[in-house]
Amino acid sequence: MPIVTLLCLIAIWEALVRWFGIQSWLLPAPSEIGRMAIEWRRELAWHSAVTLYETAVGFGLSLLVGIPLAVAVVYSRILQNTIYPILLALQSMPKVAIAPLLTLWIGFGALPKIIVVFLVCFFPIVVATTSGLATVRPVFLELVQSLCATSLQVFIKVRFPSAMPSIFVGMKIAITLAVIGAVIGEFVGAQDGLGYLILISSTQSRTALAFAALVLLTLMSIVLYYAIEILEHFVAPWGARR
Amino acid sequence: MPTIEVKDLSKTFRSRERTTAALIDVNLVIEQNEFITLVGPSGCGKSTLLKIIGGLIRPTQGSLTYDGHAVDRPQRSVGIVFQEPALLPWRSVLDNILLPAEILGLGMDESRKYALELIELTGLTGFEAHDPHELSGGMQQRVAICRSLISKPAVLLMDEPFAALDAMTREDLGLELLRIWDQDKKTVIFVTHSVPEAILLADRVVAMSARPGRIAKIIDINLPRPRTLDVEFVDGFRDYSVQVRSVIDQGQKRGTAKAAVS
C-alpha cells in the first residue's frame, strides 16, 4: 500500500512539472532525477559510502561508550548525580552549533562528522539504557536474590536482558538522528559525503542531483532503521511482544 | 535441615503516603520436613510472611531463625515459587528451569537430566524449547514449580502454585508434590486459597485472619499418609474443613467489620 501511494505521488509530481513546464533547476521531474542519478551513479555511490561510514562509526561509538556509561550510572548514585546534569547540558547544546567548532579544531576529515554523529546518538542511547536497566520487574530481582545471586549474575542473567528492548528503542531513535548528524557535519565543512554533494549541487543549480542525494539519504535512514529492527527481532524478540 | 522459627514477627509497609500493617505478632515453629499449608483471606499477608521466611523481606519486628540461627537474607537451601510465574521471557522453558542450577553452580548435566524428569512429571513434555509466552498461565506456573525443585531445596516456599490450574490438574500436581516431598524429604510451606487442598496436603494448616494478618489458628491434620484423593471421603476430613472454614470466615468478618468502623 505505501508503495502504491508513493508511486501515485511521483506520477503526479512528474505530470505537474511537465504540465507547467517548471524549470529543472527549480524543481526537477522525477524522471530527470532518475536520469541524473544514473549518470552520476559512481559519485553518488562514493558519497553515500562516506556518509554511511561516518554514520555507522559514530553510531557504533555511541553504543560502545553509552551503554557502559549507562550501566555505571545505574550502579552508582554519585555518577548519577554528576554525569546526568552534564549529559543534559550536552544534549541541550545544538549540534549544528558545535559542528563548525569541531571543523575548526579537527579539520575536514571524517572525524568531526563522526563526532557529531556520536554526540547526536549518545543521549538517547544513555537515557534508554539507563531506564531499561532501572525498570526490571521486581519479581525477577526477587527471583535471583532468592537464589543468592552475585551482583554480576543479577546483571548478566536479569538486568541486562531486561533492558535490551529499551536499549533497542534508544538505538532506533539514535539511528535516525545519526544520518542527520552526519549531514550536518558535512554541511559545515567537507569534501565528500551526501551532505556535501547536496550543498555543492544546489549552489551549482544542479537541483536534480541534490534531489538524488536526498533520496539516497532518506533510503539510508530507512534501511538502517529496519536493519536495527531486524537485529532486534533476532537478539531481543521479547521486547516487541509486550 | 532446619526447624524454622518465626517469633513475635510484625511487618509494616511504609511509604511516604501511608503505612500498612501487613502482619502482626506472628509466631510459628515449623519442624524439619513438615508440610505446612497457609490459608487466609486475600490481603492477609500470606505472601509477605512467605517472603519474610525466604529472607527476601526484612520483618519490622521480631525474628526469623533456621535451626536457631538468625536469618536475614535468602538461603541457598530454600526454593521459592512466587505468586506469579516470573519466568524470564528471554529463556526457553528448559533454560528457565535450569536458572537456579546455573546461579547456584550445580552440576549442569545432572540438573538437565532432573529438569527433564520434572518436565515430564508436570506434563510439560514437548514444551522444553518453547518460550514462556507460548504457554498458558497454568503451564507457566508449572514451569515455575519445576524451577523451584531443580536445586532439591531443603525448604520449599510455594505461593499459590496451583492457582492458575484447573481442579483436575491441581489435584494431580498436589499428589505429585506429596510424592516428591515424601521421597525427597523437605520442609514445605504452601499458600493456598483452597481449603480442601490445604487439608489434603498438610501436616498442619495455618489459618490466618484478615488484615492486619495474624495467625488465627493452627490445625493439626491427623490423616493417614500417603494420601490420595480418597482422603476427602474420610470422616475427619469434613470436620477439618468446617474448622478451617470457620476460622477464615470469622477472620474475614472481623476484618471487614473493622474496616467499616475505621
Ligand SMILES: Nc1ncnc2c1ncn2[C@@H]1O[C@H](COP(=O)(O)OP(=O)(O)OP(=O)(O)O)[C@@H](O)[C@H]1O
Ligand atoms: N511491597 C508492598 N508495599 C506496601 N504494601 C504491601 C506490599 N506488599 C504487600 N503489601 C500489603 O500487605 C498486605 C498483605 O499483602 P500480601 O501480598 O502478603 O497478601 P496475601 O495474603 O498474599 O494476599 P493474596 O491472597 O491476595 O495473595 C496487603 O494489604 C498489601 O497491600
Ligand SMILES: [Mg+2]
Ligand atoms: Mg499473596
